[in-house]
Amino acid sequence: AKIDECGLPFLDVLEQHQEWLQSHGIPNQKSVIFVTCGDWDLKSMMPRQCKQYSVDVPNIYRLWINIKTPYSYRMNAPPAGMARMLKVLRLTLHGRHHSGIDDCKN
Structure with missing residues (x-):
């Protein structure tokens, strides 16, 4: 079963992800x-979840690339959301926007 369905x-998911890596x-x-695509997941939500369960944020989740930054630099445009970036790049949005699984695929 998929994690988002069950x-x-x-803490189980965090452990499984580290084992998968x-x-x-x-x-x-x-x-x-x-x-x-944005900083919220790893900058805000991950630390909040780890704090809730009294665990430190594993180092591997402390550094990331927010795709909006290189997109903005390369396109010489203000940062944009995923749907806008895909549209400008003439790429199709697949699945449901803001679904973790679908957003990863896009």
Whole structure:
């Protein structure tokens, strides 16, 4: 079952994600960086969830690239949301906007 369909507890998902990273040869934060569309997930929500469960934010989640920044630089335009960036780049938005799984695919 997909995580978003079975509502697994945060700590279980965090552990599973770290195990998945290790199983794919990604042992530490120096060998990977996450790309996000906005800072909210890793800057705000991850620390809030970790604090709620009294765990430190794992180092691997402390550094990321907000795709809006290089997009803005390259397109010489103000930062834009995902739907706008896709439209400007003539790419199709697949699935439901703001669905974690669909946003990752886009």
